[in-house]
Amino acid sequence: MSTVIAFIVIFGALVFFHELGHLIFAKRAGILCREFAIGFGPKIFSHKRNETVYTIRLLPIGGFVRMAGEDPEMVEIKPGHRIGLLFGEDKKVNRVILNNKDKYPDALVIEVEQADVEHQLFIKGYEDGNEEELKTFSISRSAVFIENGAETQIAPHDRQFASKTIGQRTMAIFAGPMMNFILAIVVFMIIALFQGMPSDKPVLGELAADGSALESGLKQGDVVQSIEGAEISSWSDVVEIIQKNPENELEFLIERNGETLEIPVTPDKREVELEGGKNETIGIIGVYAPIEKDTIKAIGYGFEETYTWTKEIIFAVGKLVTGQFSIDALAGPVGIYESTSIVAQSGIWYLMRWAAVLSINLGIMNLLPIPALDGGRLMFFAVEAVRGKPIDPQKEGMVHFIGFALLMLLMLVVTWNDIQRFFL
Numbered sequence: 574m575s576t577v578i579a580f581i582v583i584f585g586a587l588v589f590f591h592e593l594g595h596l597i598f599a600k601r602a603g604i605l606c607r608e609f610a611i612g613f614g615p616k617i618f619s620h621k622r623n624e625t626v627y628t629i630r631l632l633p634i635g636g637f638v639r640m641a642g643e644d645p646e647m648v649e650i651k652p653g654h655r656i657g658l659l660f661g662e663d664k665k666v667n668r669v670i671l672n673n674k675d676k677y678p679d680a681l682v683i684e685v686e687q688a689d690v691e692h693q694l695f696i697k698g699y700e701d702g703n704e705e706e707l708k709t710f711s712i713s714r715s716a717v718f719i720e721n722g723a724e725t726q727i728a729p730h731d732r733q734f735a736s737k738t739i740g741q742r743t744m745a746i747f748a749g750p751m752m753n754f755i756l757a758i759v760v761f762m763i764i765a766l767f768q769g770m771p772s773d774k775p776v777l778g779e780l781a782a783d784g785s786a787l788e789s790g791l792k793q794g795d796v797v798q799s800i801e802g803a804e805i806s807s808w809s810d811v812v813e814i815i816q817k818n819p820e821n822e823l824e825f826l827i828e829r830n831g832e833t834l835e836i837p838v839t840p841d842k843r844e845v846e847l848e849g850g851k852n853e854t855i856g857i858i859g860v861y862a863p864i865e866k867d868t869i870k871a872i873g874y875g876f877e878e879t880y881t882w883t884k885e886i887i888f889a890v891g892k893l894v895t896g897q898f899s900i901d902a903l904a905g906p907v908g909i910y911e912s913t914s915i916v917a918q919s920g921i922w923y924l925m926r927w928a929a930v931l932s933i934n935l936g937i938m939n940l941l942p943i944p945a946l947d948g949g950r951l952m953f954f955a956v957e958a959v960r961g962k963p964i965d966p967q968k969e970g971m972v973h974f975i976g977f978a979l980l981m982l983l984m985l986v987v988t989w990n991d992i993q994r995f996f997l
C-alpha cells in the first residue's frame with residue numbers, strides 16, 4: 574500500500590506542477606482556461622473556481638489544461654434557433670439558454686437572426702410575439718451558454734489561444750516542462766538542506782561494513798591530512814589517490830579528536846565500465862563522501878544536480894535515437910511503479926531524489942519535437958515565426974492527432990514490455 578501511495582503522490586505531483594506551469598502562463602496571457610485536469614478518462618473529482626474547472630480523472634497517465642480556442646468551440650448559434658436570454662445588472666446577456674427553456678421562466682425567448690459571440694459579442698433576433706421588430710442584444714464577455722443544464726463560458730476572440738502572440742503562446746506551452754525543472758531544483762535543494770549534500774572536505778563520511786577502510790581502523794569523521802606523504806586538501810584528492818592504487822597499501826595520516834594517527838589501508842579493486850565500453854580497474858576502500866548542510870550551497874546544489882541529471886538523460890535519449898538503446902530500455906507506468914517500489918524501501922530521501930529525476934525526465938521528454946507533445950507544438954510555433962504566418966490549424970491538428978495515436982501505441986508496447994519484465 575505504501576508503494577501505491579508513493580507512486581500516486583510522485584506521479585500526481587509531477588503532472589500537477591507541469592500542468593500548473595501551463596495554467597499560470599496561459600492565464601497571465603489572458604487565455605480562458607476551461608479545465609485543469611490531472612489524468613484522462615472519466616472524472617472522479619470536479620470543482621469549479623472562477624472560470625476554470627479543476628478535475629481529477631480516472632486514468633493516471635498525464636494531464637492537460639484545456640484552453641479556449643485550442644479545440645473547436647462546441648456551442649454555435651445559428652439563424653432560426655430559438656433561445657432564451659437572461660440579463661445581468663448591466664443589461665447585457667449573461668446567460669444563453671439553448672434548450673429546456675421552460676426551466677427558466679424569466680428568460681426572454683427569441684428567434685435568432687444573427688449572432689457573433691467571438692468578436693462583436695451580440696445577438697440579433699425577434700422576441701416571441703413580436704416577429705416584426707428585430708432587436709440587438711449585447712453579450713457580456715463572461716456570459717455562459719446553458720445546454721442540458723451544463724454551463725460553458727463564451728470565449729471572446731482575444732481570450733482564445735490562437736489570438737495571442739507567438740511569445741505568449743510559446744511561454745504558455747514551454748512553462749509546463751519548465752516547471753518540471755524548477756520542481757527538480759527545489760527538491761534537490763530540500764534534500765541538501767535537511768539530509769545534507771556531499772562535501773569536498775577531506776573528511777571521511779559513512780563507512781561501508783565490508784570495506785577495507787573499516788577493517789583498517791579508519792572512522793567516520795577522520796580528517797585526512799596526507800596519503801603516502803602527499804598532502805590532501807580536498808575529498809577529490811582522497812578519491813583520486815585511492816582509485817589509482819588498487820590493492821596497493823597506502824599510509825593514511827589522519828587527525829582524530831586532536832590526535833594525529835598513521836593508519837595503513839589497502840584499497841580493494843573494482844572493475845568499472847567507461848564510455849565506449851572499455852573497463853578499468855580502480856581502488857575503493859568503502860567510504861562515502863562527507864556530508865554537509867549549508868543554506869547557500871544547497872541552492873547551488875539544486876541547480877548542479879538538475880544540470881547533471883539533465884545531461885545524463887539527454888545523453889540516454891541520444892543513444893535511444895541512434896539505436897544504441899532498444900525500445901526495451903524504456904519504462905512505462907508499470908516500470909516506474911516497480912522502480913518506485915524499490916526506491917521507497919531505501920527511505921524518503923531516496924524517494925525524493927527519484928521524484929526529482931523523474932521530473933527532469935518528464936520535462937525533457939515533453940520538449941522533444943514530437944507531435945502532440947509540448948516540443949511538437951513549440952516546433953510549429955518556430956515554423957510560424959519563420960514563415961510569418963501560422964500553419965493551417967486543421968493540418969496542424971491532424972499532425973498532433975497522428976502523433977498522439979502513435980504515442981498511445983508506444984505506451985501500450987512499453988507497458989506490455991514492463992508487464993513481461995516484472996510479472997511474466
